[in-house]
Amino acid sequence: MNEENKDEAELGYTLLPKHFGKRFDSNIAKISLERAKDINLKRITAIIAPNNLPYRKILMKMGFEL
Template sequence: MKITLEKFTEADFPNYFKLVNNEKVMKMITERAIELEEAKNDFKKLIENNKLAPSFGNFKIINEDASEFLGLAKLEITKISNTEAELGYMILPEHWGKGIASTVGKKLIETGKKQNSLKRIFAIIDPKNIPSRKVLTNNGFYSKEFKDFDGLPGEILELNL
């Protein structure tokens, strides 16, 4: 499967909502599906964040062979002067276990390494999400700390560039 990453645009809200409104996808992220109004607000912020820099933001994961939406990938900064970026991904359940997260992780890390300003990439996962930890550690990330995120457990893994 050939995977392409393309920045989300305003026209992509239906695919975004399909992802974040899926209980299976969100179980290890928010422990709940995101409802329509919250998703609209989050998507508006995502679109604004995508305008910061060409190489950073939130991307659609596309199966190029079938022109099919698979999920979301992010290499996100909060301002242009950041020296660190957050890596993340969400994949629709019917595409789990196909190596997509590993492929996406490698692509995002390669992109991050090309940015001279970036010193560190970090990811936040649910400590119970063993597949995501495996993807990250296989790409050189190490566990930095465990932390509470709005009442939900989280593990921060990082990669120094």
């Protein structure tokens, strides 16, 4: 959670390259967003590397905006 605003949190995680493409990233994001709703978070942000197109695609599918 954001220390200044308890209604906000940032979604972030790192996977080892050997786990890329195994849907862990989309499952982690989905479960994290479900939990955020459960605890009534109002805003979730995610900061990604500009060249991380697969993760950007996952977040866009889940309703994130650029």
